[in-house]
Amino acid sequence: MAHVEHNPGNGGRAHGPAPDAPGSRALRIGIGGPVGSGKTALVAALCRALAGDVSLAVVTNDIYTTEDADFLRAAGVLAADRIAAVRTGCCPHTAVRDDISGNLDAVEDLEAAHSDVELLLVESGGDNLTMTFSRGLADVQLFVIDVSGGDKVPRKGGPGVMRSDLLVINKTDLAPMVGADLGVMARDAERMRPGTPVVFLSLRGGADGAAPVVAWVRAQLAAWQSGVAVPVVADPVESARSAG
Secondary structure (H helix, E strand, C coil), rough: CCCCCCCCCCCCEEEECCCCCCCCCEEEEEECCCCCCCCHHHHHHHHHCCCCCCCCCEEEECCCCCHHHHHHHHCCCCCCCHHEECCCCCCCHHHHCCCCCCHHHHHHHHHHHHHCEEEEEECCCCCCCCCCCCCCCCEEEEEEEHHHHHCCCCCHHHHHHCCCCEEEECHHHHHHHHHCCCCHHHHHHHHHHHCCCEECCCCCCCCEEEEEEEEHHHHHHHHHHCCCCCCCCCCCHHHHHHHH
């Protein structure tokens, strides 16, 4: 398949809702987070760890360029025709939450070209803490933040932190340099998303740096293939308001 650059809202094919039955198609995992948090590096690490026994493909999103897809192709983490680029031309969250047609085009093209695909990673462009994926695009979503902004980031909350199925706190190796307290981040993350998983990692730590996320992805894929749907994570603030 050629390296087609998909543009949302360009009059592409119509899309129905994603099938309800888990296991009826490839599992789609959305990966979001602010600019520079390490999303593309994490995607690369996941591809390296999983490609030996999982058939996967990747869709990246950038506003004007194909920079992230180009990086992944140059790194050789997957065959080039398993990596598609979406140039959104708009705020990143729009293409993964509001008008998802360009991303669905890219996903469906990859699935058509590679009928054996079991797992699709959809990386959003860098966005703020309000970023979430439409459940019509991603079955499961993880959100990546890093410690360079200080240990206050988890307690700022926002849908990305509070409603993602997995919160990844990246670049732990930088904590001493920026005065970030990882214990504070862990405490605040638990308070903002009680009972839902949080992992700390440093992708500069070698081949095993992404091991906690790799294990989580494998668990999600196994559940999906066995027909178990992943429950949507509730927003604790909205749940409290509803209860009141």
